Amino acid sequence: MKRGSLFIFFALVFNIAFAQHYEYIDSSKVMGPKSYAARVKQQPELRLVEIKKYIPAIVLDIRYATTNNFMHRKMYEQGRAFARLPVVLALKEMEEDLKNRGLGLKIYDAYRPYSVTVKFYKETPDTNFVADPRKGSKHNRGCAIDLSLIDLKTGKELEMPTGFDSFSRKAAANYPDLPAQQLANRELLKSIMQAHGFKVIATEWWHYDFNGWAKFPLLDIPFETI
Ligand SMILES: C[C@@H](N)C(=O)N[C@H](C)C(=O)O
Ligand SMILES: [Zn+2]
Numbered sequence: 001m002k003r004g005s006l007f008i009f010f011a012l013v014f015n016i017a018f019a020q021h022y023e024y025i026d027s028s029k030v031m032g033p034k035s036y037a038a039r040v041k042q043q044p045e046l047r048l049v050e051i052k053k054y055i056p057a058i059v060l061d062i063r064y065a066t067t068n069n070f071m072h073r074k075m076y077e078q079g080r081a082f083a084r085l086p087v088v089l090a091l092k093e094m095e096e097d098l099k100n101r102g103l104g105l106k107i108y109d110a111y112r113p114y115s116v117t118v119k120f121y122k123e124t125p126d127t128n129f130v131a132d133p134r135k136g137s138k139h140n141r142g143c144a145i146d147l148s149l150i151d152l153k154t155g156k157e158l159e160m161p162t163g164f165d166s167f168s169r170k171a172a173a174n175y176p177d178l179p180a181q182q183l184a185n186r187e188l189l190k191s192i193m194q195a196h197g198f199k200v201i202a203t204e205w206w207h208y209d210f211n212g213w214a215k216f217p218l219l220d221i222p223f224e225t226i
Contacts, residue, residue, distance in 0.1 A: 020220065023118070024133035030114050030140075030218045033225045039217075046216065048111055048142050048226050051081040054088045055095050059106040059150055063164060064116070070165045071123060078223045081110040084142040087210045091145065094196040099152070106157060108146040108164045108206065112139035114220035128203045129167040136218040143213035145198070146206045149189050158185040164206055173200040 021027050031039065040047040051058055058081075063069040065079035083091070095105055117137045120130045131137030138144035146165075149158045161182045162171045169175060173190070176183075186205050193200065198208035 022114070022133075024121075025136065025218075030136070030220050033221050036219055036221050045085055047085055048082045048219075048221075049085050049088050050226070051083060051088055051091065051107065051110060055092050055105075057099075057104060058091075058095060059104060059155070061106055061108055061164075063108050064112070070167065071120065075116050075119065076223060080223050081107050082142065082223065082226055083110045083145060084210070084216055086212075087143055087145070090196045090198070090210065094192055097196075098149070098192065102152050103158075104150045104152045106148050106150050108148070109139065110145050111142040111219070111226075112137060112144075113222060114140045114218050124167075126167065129165075138209040138213045140218045140220070141213050141216040142219065143210040143216050145208050145210075146204075147189075147208070148206055149185065158188075160185055160189075161205060165204075171204055171206075173202055173205050175205075 019027065020030070020032050022030060052060065060079060060081055062076065062079040062081060064071070064075040065077070067073055069075065091105070098104060114133070114136055117131050117140055118133045121133050124130050131139070139146075148160055148164070150156060151158060159179075159182050161175060161178050162168060170178070173186075178186075189205070190200055193208050197211045199211060201207045201209065
């Protein structure tokens with residue numbers, strides 16, 4: 001065998017041996033760090049960016065970087081929030097609108113690596129509240145944000161129907177039987193998010209998908225490599 005062919009042969013064997021394989025999905029549907037880097041070189045306008053860098057005043061409460069979450073353990077090494085550039089630009093516009101009303105944003109979660117979605121599902125296989133890893137989550141595409149509103153004067157969250165990740169009926173985006181102030185706050189969040197290109201999911205008042213999410217592939221990239 002010629003040297004060139006030998007090199008290609010070993011490169012292929014190496015790739016097959018070390019490529020990431022997933023239990024629930026065709027592995028070619030999930031981008032790892034290498035293929036993501038190649039893709040964003042061609043389309044930098046679709047890259048993941050750190051939300052704080054674009055919106056410094058945004059408040060982060062990244063629950064999966066703490067033990068205060070439904071898994072009761074740290075799922076992320078770092079309490080950081082990333083999303084695709086168009087998502088972050090929409091959030092930035094929204095934050096500017098909100099500032100004029102004395103309100104701000106608090107983020108609980110944004111881009112989430114696919115392998116974390118798999119861990120969620122294995123422990124809580126309830127697809128009302130946790131994405132099915134056969135399809136992946138919009139979070140894995142860098143196109144979903146879990147968030148709430150805060151009062152800029154006090155820094156406190158506006159009163160909402162439930163806490164974050166309360167996997168209950170009351171958490172539904174249209175749950176009707178609530179105190180007037182909670183309903184008003186939830187609906188305010190909904191109308192502002194809709195006006196900026198986001199859509200709430202039926203089961204969780206805090207979870208918003210960015211319109212056009214389907215053109216962004218699923219990713220499994222740790223925060224440290226972004
Ligand atoms: C786990 C919860 N915060 C969430 O994001 N649920 C949706 C359905 C998801 O996993 O995409
Ligand atoms: Zn979510």
